[in-house]
Amino acid sequence: xxxxxxxxxxxxxxxxxxxxxxxxxxxxxxxxxxxxxxxxxxxxxxxxxxxxxxxxxxxxxxxxxxxxxxxxxxxxxxxxxxxxxxxxxxxxxxxxxxxxxxxxxxxxxxxxxxxxxxxxxxxxxxxxxxxxxxxxxxxxxxxxxxxxxxxxxxxxxxxxxxxxxxxxxxxxxxxxxxxxxxxxxxxxxxxxxxxxxxxxxxxxxxxxxxxxxxxxxxxxxxxxxxxxxxxxxxxxxxxxxxxxxxxxxxxxxxxxxxxxxxxxxxxxxxxxxxxxxxxxx
Amino acid sequence: xxxxxxxxxxxxxxxxxxxxxxxxxxxxxxxxxxxxxxxxxxxxxxxxxxxxxxxxxxxxxxxxxxxxxxxxxxxxxxxxxxxxxxxxxxxxxxxxxxxxxxxxxxxxxxxxxxxxxxxxxxxxxxxxxxxxxxxxxxxxxxxxxxxxxxxxxxxxxxxxxxxxxxxxxxxxxxxxxxxxxxxxxxxxxxxxxxxxxxxxxxxxxxxxxxxxxxxxxxxxxxxxxxxxxxxxxx
Numbered sequence: 001x002x003x004x005x006x007x008x009x010x011x012x013x014x015x016x017x018x019x020x021x022x023x024x025x026x027x028x029x030x031x032x033x034x035x036x037x038x039x040x041x042x043x044x045x046x047x048x049x050x051x052x053x054x055x056x057x058x059x060x061x062x063x064x065x066x067x068x069x070x071x072x073x074x075x076x077x078x079x080x081x082x083x084x085x086x087x088x089x090x091x092x093x094x095x096x097x098x099x100x101x102x103x104x105x106x107x108x109x110x111x112x113x114x115x116x117x118x119x120x121x122x123x124x125x126x127x128x129x130x131x132x133x134x135x136x137x138x139x140x141x142x143x144x145x146x147x148x149x150x151x152x153x154x155x156x157x158x159x160x161x162x163x164x165x166x167x168x169x170x171x172x173x174x175x176x177x178x179x180x181x182x183x184x185x186x187x188x189x190x191x192x193x194x195x196x197x198x199x200x201x202x203x204x205x206x207x208x209x210x211x212x213x214x215x216x217x218x219x220x221x222x223x224x225x226x227x228x229x230x231x232x233x234x235x236x237x238x239x240x241x242x243x244x245x246x247x248x249x250x251x252x253x254x255x256x257x258x259x260x261x262x263x264x265x266x267x268x269x270x271x272x273x274x275x276x277x278x279x280x281x
Numbered sequence: 282x283x284x285x286x287x288x289x290x291x292x293x294x295x296x297x298x299x300x301x302x303x304x305x306x307x308x309x310x311x312x313x314x315x316x317x318x319x320x321x322x323x324x325x326x327x328x329x330x331x332x333x334x335x336x337x338x339x340x341x342x343x344x345x346x347x348x349x350x351x352x353x354x355x356x357x358x359x360x361x362x363x364x365x366x367x368x369x370x371x372x373x374x375x376x377x378x379x380x381x382x383x384x385x386x387x388x389x390x391x392x393x394x395x396x397x398x399x400x401x402x403x404x405x406x407x408x409x410x411x412x413x414x415x416x417x418x419x420x421x422x423x424x425x426x427x428x429x430x431x432x433x434x435x436x437x438x439x440x441x442x443x444x445x446x447x448x449x450x451x452x453x454x455x456x457x458x459x460x461x462x463x464x465x466x467x468x469x470x471x472x473x474x475x476x477x478x479x480x481x482x483x484x485x486x487x488x489x490x491x492x493x494x495x496x497x498x499x500x501x502x503x504x505x506x507x508x509x510x511x512x513x514x515x
Binding site for chain 1: 294295296297298334338339340341343351353354356357360361362363364365366367368369384385386387395398
């Protein structure tokens with residue numbers, strides 16, 4: 001075994017950010033690709049030069065403190081808002097190379113409804129709290145043109161069941177359900193049309209630890225079975241570690257660090273990421 | 282065939298709030314032939330685990346290269362794209378850690394099976410393989426469906442070994458896999474490693490008691506830590 005000695009002193013007092021090579025072995029193309037996203041709200045910069053790629057079957061976690069721009073990026077990816085600059089493409093039949101931000105309002109809504117599901121931290125944003133839970137999910141299915149009550153109900157039941165929602169409560173309105181169950185209804189609605197992309201904005205924040213674990217478990221199983229590209233925003237590094245393959249750290253609208261989840265959490269390079277990781281209880 | 286060529290491989294941790302770098306190991310050079318079993322030795326803090334983690338890319342190497350000859354082509358593990366590292370972790374490179382990281386509400390058999398069914402096998406197809414291996418490592422059948430969160434250290438480590446060693450891999454990194462194992466489990470592990478080595482699997486391992494695997498070792502690198510001297514080799 002050949003070993004040589006290089007007794008030179010470490011010379012990395014000024015730590016430069018390390019750049020990685022472009023993919024060489026991976027044949028797959030990213031399913032979702034965003035390039036150079038810029039978004040300002042008045043004087044506030046929510047996103048500046050944010051670029052990201054997510055492959056099918058992969059989970060990207062976005063972490064950062066409140067106001068870092070995480071949720072703004074998610075709203076852009078959900079086509080709820082348009083950026084001041086940037087491109088967004090999905091590698092889906094009929095959309096190859098199309099910048100989705102350039103589509104008209106109706107086309108954007110169709111792409112979002114058919115190909116992208118979202119779960120918000122606040123269930124009021126995603127659900128009609130006084131409709132039945134099954135009705136909330138069925139509503140998403142109307143876009144397919146399905147009008148048969150039986151078919152809609154069956155599809156809603158299937159989706160609620162995949163989200164591990166107790167079916168004997170499917171006709172209860174979300175307002176009478178617990179926080180964990182409301183998130184399962186949101187999830188059922190988000191995945192009802194079998195989207196290729198699932199966006200999650202603090203999906204377990206505010207839930208009991210045991211409920212949180214159960215919801216994370218459901219997400220993990222769904223992600224594996226359906227091979228979706230998932231983007232999860234959370235300030236909880238435990239949630240990110242449990243779910244994400246890769247992590248992007250945001251601060252002040254900028255990405256300060258991105259990498260494999262275990263690498264970013266166990267060997268953070270940027271000063272801000274080191275602070276975040278060390279602040280974890 | 283050379284599987285891994287490590288050149289000038291260096292890792293230091295730059296700690297921003299201290300304003301300085303803490304060196305772990307420095308300017309390592311070694312090559313590893315396919316099918317070899319390489320022992321990494323050295324005192325606590327010499328950088329043994331750090332070396333394995335740098336090769337697996339849980340840690341980002343500071344400089345140097347580790348060129349691995351994958352089935353898809355040659356690649357420098359030190360600077361490979363995240364997507365390529367994820368591909369290699371799914372298909373070629375395994376890591377046996379010292380501790381299991383159990384997930385809430387995931388049973389022992391499912392934890393073990395999931396490394397298999399990630400590779401195009403269903404959970405139901407993977408489960409019997411998982412249970413077979415759990416039984417090899419001496420995990421009793423009544424625990425297969427239980428959640429390892431509450432298992433003892435030794436039981437968790439058996440689940441961890443089964444989880445890490447179930448899927449076929451070309452290169453396996455072992456970070457003190459025998460820690461917290463009793464003699465029976467240790468023997469089961471050695472049997473498994475011996476069988477894998479006969480199948481041509483390459484290993485880089487850290488062992489608190491190298492005599493456990495004495496018969497398997499083909500070479501050794503000893504890390505002395507960058508603070509107290511140079512790196513030496515046997």
